[in-house]
Amino acid sequence: MISEGTMQQDVTSVTLVNDTAKTIDTVVPAGERYALLGIRIVNPDNVDRIVSITIYKEAAKTNVIAEIFNITVPATQKKYWPNTTVASAVRWNATSPEELLEAGNSISVVWLAGGASAGATDADGLVFSYVKIASRG
């Protein structure tokens, strides 16, 4: 359990357009570490979208550390990481306490294209909850 650091909640607007994949990346800044506690993922579009979340070692996204999420998010619905109940849109039953990320690690969230759609936006379609911790040698 994390006992130091600063709680952060990064809210990101997500816009999906007709039959087009969407990627949103964030990189852990130099001198910091993240203890990733939760991610809220919304599919605002009117077709289902497969969403994946991959952690890479570096911003260039060359080396994969882990794929922590790969789930079909139904149209206009939401999912949470971590959640061992795939069908649930509620953050519960979380068995993984946190994911520790070091400076330079990249979190990449991808909404795959879902076929012809109206497209849509959600002001809080992606929310990272994490504790920011200063790096130590």
Added chain:
Amino acid sequence: MKESCPYCGKMTDMQLVEGVWKSKTCDCGKDLAALAKSVPELVEEQPDLESKEVLP
């Protein structure tokens, strides 16, 4: 925070506006903020706090 541009496919910076990361103009010249305003906005269902309580 970066997002993919649906026009050129490249990753472009987002901007922090009042605590929310939002789209801005891509290096390719396309205004992604305008694109966001051109599509429907998801309105999540909220509980109806005005509804009358129905007792059995």
